[in-house]
Amino acid sequence: MKILVCISSVPDTTSKINFTADKSAFDKNGIQWVINPLDEFALTKAIKLQESQGATVTVVNVGDAGTEAVIRKALAIGANDAIRVNTEAKDSFSVAKEIAKVAQDGGYELILMGKESIDYNGGAVPGMVAQLLNFPFVNASVGLEVNGSEATAVREIEGGKETISVKLPAVVAGQKGLVDEKDLIIPNMRGIMSARTKALVVVEPSNSEVKVEAVSFDSVAPRAAVKLVSADNLNELVRLLHEEAKVI
Amino acid sequence: MAVFVYAENINGIYKKAAFEAVSYAKAIATKTGDSVTAISINPTDSSDLLYKYGADKVINVKDAGLKNFSSKAYAQAVNEVFDGNVIVFPHTTDASSVAPMLAIQKNYSLITNAIEVPESTSPFQVKRRAFSGKGFMHAKADAAGVIVTVSQNAYGVKENAASGSEEVKELSIANEDTKVINHEQSSGKLDLKEAEVVVSAGRGLKGPENWGMIEDLANVLGAATACSKPVSDIGWRPHTEHVGQTGKAISPNLYIAVGISGAIQHLAGVNSSKTIVVINNDPEAPFFKSADYGVVGDAFQIIPALTEKIKALKA
Numbered sequence: 001m002k003i004l005v006c007i008s009s010v011p012d013t014t015s016k017i018n019f020t021a022d023k024s025a026f027d028k029n030g031i032q033w034v035i036n037p038l039d040e041f042a043l044t045k046a047i048k049l050q051e052s053q054g055a056t057v058t059v060v061n062v063g064d065a066g067t068e069a070v071i072r073k074a075l076a077i078g079a080n081d082a083i084r085v086n087t088e089a090k091d092s093f094s095v096a097k098e099i100a101k102v103a104q105d106g107g108y109e110l111i112l113m114g115k116e117s118i119d120y121n122g123g124a125v126p127g128m129v130a131q132l133l134n135f136p137f138v139n140a141s142v143g144l145e146v147n148g149s150e151a152t153a154v155r156e157i158e159g160g161k162e163t164i165s166v167k168l169p170a171v172v173a174g175q176k177g178l179v180d181e182k183d184l185i186i187p188n189m190r191g192i193m194s195a196r197t198k199a200l201v202v203v204e205p206s207n208s209e210v211k212v213e214a215v216s217f218d219s220v221a222p223r224a225a226v227k228l229v230s231a232d233n234l235n236e237l238v239r240l241l242h243e244e245a246k247v248i
Numbered sequence: 249m250a251v252f253v254y255a256e257n258i259n260g261i262y263k264k265a266a267f268e269a270v271s272y273a274k275a276i277a278t279k280t281g282d283s284v285t286a287i288s289i290n291p292t293d294s295s296d297l298l299y300k301y302g303a304d305k306v307i308n309v310k311d312a313g314l315k316n317f318s319s320k321a322y323a324q325a326v327n328e329v330f331d332g333n334v335i336v337f338p339h340t341t342d343a344s345s346v347a348p349m350l351a352i353q354k355n356y357s358l359i360t361n362a363i364e365v366p367e368s369t370s371p372f373q374v375k376r377r378a379f380s381g382k383g384f385m386h387a388k389a390d391a392a393g394v395i396v397t398v399s400q401n402a403y404g405v406k407e408n409a410a411s412g413s414e415e416v417k418e419l420s421i422a423n424e425d426t427k428v429i430n431h432e433q434s435s436g437k438l439d440l441k442e443a444e445v446v447v448s449a450g451r452g453l454k455g456p457e458n459w460g461m462i463e464d465l466a467n468v469l470g471a472a473t474a475c476s477k478p479v480s481d482i483g484w485r486p487h488t489e490h491v492g493q494t495g496k497a498i499s500p501n502l503y504i505a506v507g508i509s510g511a512i513q514h515l516a517g518v519n520s521s522k523t524i525v526v527i528n529n530d531p532e533a534p535f536f537k538s539a540d541y542g543v544v545g546d547a548f549q550i551i552p553a554l555t556e557k558i559k560a561l562k563a
Contacts, residue, residue, distance in 0.1 A: 013493050013513045017382035026379075037494045092348070092358065118380045118493055123339075124358050127319060127348030136425035137319045139345035142487065152429065156341060156488060158258055158442075160433035162317075166426045176480070176495050177487035211357040211391050215373060218384040220519055226526070226536050231545030237525070238557045240541055245523040247445070247502035248469060248558060 001055040001146065003046045004106060006099050006113035006125070007074055008036040008089070009067040013118065019217040026119070026217065033070050038114020040077075041178040044185060045144055046112050047078040053146060055110075056080045060102050062095045064088050068200065075195035076187035082198065087205040092120075096128035097207040103133055108169065110151065115140055115173040126173035136170045142177035250285040251277040252335035253303070254326060256343045259433070260292030264405060264442050265338035267301050271406040272398045273336040274302025275365045284410070287329050289314050289322060299412035301405065306412055311419040317342055321423035323349035329417055330354075332393075334372070339397040340441070347395050357389030363402035363520075372396070380493040381516035400441045401499045402520075440489065443472035445502045446521075448491060450476035450514075452507020452528060452547060456484035461551045462506060468559045474498070476508045492517035506547050510535020527551070 011017065012032040020027050035043065046057045059074040061067050062085040071082045083106075085098040103111055111133075116123035130137035142161065143154030146168070153172055154163050166172075187195070229237045241248045253273035255266040270286055277284045283304040286295075295306035307329050314321060323346045326335075330350075337343040339361055351358035359374055363384070366374040372389040377399055440446065447466040453459065459473075466473045473489060480490035491498050493513040503521035507528060508514060515538050518524065526539040527547055536542045543550055 011379075014511075015382075016512070017379045019383065026383075093351070096348075096352075120378055120385070121361055121380060121497075122358075123344055123360050124348040124351070127345055128352050128358075130320065131323070131349040131352035137345065137349065138426070139319060140341045157317075157431075157433060158263075158340060158342075158439050159437045160431070162428060162432070163430040164316075164426045164428050170425075176490055181481040211351075211389065212359055213388045213390060215386040215388045217378070217386070218375070220382060220384070223524070223538055223540060226539045226542045228536075228542045228544065231543050231550055234543070234550065234554050234557050237541060237543060237554065238561055241502070241523070241525070242561060245502070245540065247523045248561070 001049070001053060001110065002106065002108045003049060003055050003057045003110045003112060004103055004108035005039070005043045005046045005057060005059045005079065006111065007039040007043065007059050007061050007070065008117040009033045009061065009063055009070040010036045010117055010119040013037065017219070019219060023216045023218065033067070035070055035074060036114050036117045038116060038118065038175055040184060041176065042112040042114055042174040043074055043077060043079065044179045044183055045174060047185060048179070049146055050078065058083060058106065058108070060085065060099060062087060062089045062098045071200060072195050073187065075198045075200070076191040077185045078191065080198065082200045084200060084202050085205055086202050091210045091212040092122040092124035092128060093211040094207060094209060096125045096132060098205055099125065099129050100132035101206045102203070103129065110146065110168060111135070111171045113173055115175045126171055130171035133171070136166050138164065138166055138170065138172045141172050141174045144172055144174070144178065249332050250283045250305070251280065252330050252332045253284060253286045254335060254337045254343055254346070255286040255288040255298055255306070256338055256340055257288055257291045257293060260290065262291065262293045262297050265340045265400055266298070267405045268400065268403055269336050269338040269398055270298050270301040270303050271408065272365070272403045274408050275403070276334060276336070276369060277302070279365070280369050285332070287326055289325055295412060295414045299410050300407055302408040302410050303412050304410045306414045308414060308416050309419055310416055311421055313420055313423045316423065316428045318423050318426045319345040319349055320425060321421045322346045323353060324421050325419055326350055327353045328419055334393070335395050337395065337397045339399050344397050347397050351395050354393055355391065356393035356395050357391040358395045359387045359389060360397040361399045362396050363399050365403070377497070381497050381519050399499070401444070438472045440472045440474055440496060441498055444500050445469045445471035446474050446498060446500045447471045447504045447506070448474035448476070448508060449479070449506040450508030451478050459485070461555070465504070465551055465555045468555055468562060476514055505535060506551060508535060509533045510538060
């Protein structure tokens, strides 16, 4: 089985997010880049399928040369090879178009990724890729097994879970719970060494159309100073929540 | 031309997310001088519930084949009846899975996680959540048509009664790519993303056996329960309760954090809560800097006492 895992390169989760002085762009100064954590759940699941079913795992990233360190990390984690589409990711549509092209050209049977990236939070690429390929789509997946030409996926629904069988090829977007935190793979020296010699193919973009533009950005406004209430005076806390904040 | 809205129902029943989406569509329609048309798939609830928030027309899609949810089949069904330039979706799990597929089918722009009424409708421009709660983006649609998903608990529910009319549309969409094997859903449980009050706890609680007092407090407040990342990672609580950058982002009216230090990843998921209360025995916990109200002390004393006092207030 051929699996394509789509990864996005995002600021490390501990990053403070700043914008340029004119607020037109995200300020990348001093940022450490990591595999989008939700994509990493998907990659980890793919590596498990590689181990249990002999699947081959290709990672794809849409990004400029600056994302290669993150792609090499995915190879060190265990992906067989990688493809980078050489263009800065501009919006969900343009990224989905590139991924769909790579997926079509490579004939992958399972396309895995996180349900959203933790930077732009579009949550749109997985569904767009599925529609562009006319594949079935399972979102918010918290469990996945493959049996021949079918997969069994568990997806989160409002107030519960649903287990479904889906015909392959399909697009599955994962979230927290797809694998356990303890299953995440920290690359060892052998993985890091072998990642250097694995194929990382750079392809040029096939599409230049975007459908959404980022006009400007705002930071989160800081809160006013905290009002501390003594642990012996919880009546005051209840009063503040009831009369001042009016939330209870 | 009407502003459309996808009125999601859960097993036929309209929930708050649908009312928020209709309220939001009404706000757009008021700006553009248009009417609101809601689309729902196999609802059992009365359309009166949608008129109340401003729907002038409700198209009820009847399709026995859509009993089970599939993003692709649902997107096709909406596409059959949606013939406008703007459609609003709630940003729930299912609806946010349908919207991107519809965007490709219609060749429209898709803007997700909108939190305010659009700044402009032509071109369509709106403020949306980005960077997992650490920032906001003003996004502009380039295509002639736009699909916008509205973040839960952001715009809110606004009554604006219309004298609506209903149309039934019979469809038979192919829905064979996916089959439901098992469906577990507790209808009584308050959905975390929809909840107006959330009580959340972290490692400060020392063990999963101590969650009873958190649930008691949540019960008196009519709140949902949540937890920090470490707590879900070690399995004290289910992943579905994890709020933060890699879990769920929530924006309730009141967020009470117990024994959570307030790492930046956690704050990202909760800092759009309107009021934040932090209870922690460490006065240096960074969360106090991002809270409205704080209590320094032992949660095992404070939480049961607070529960009693709120019970007394509500009585």
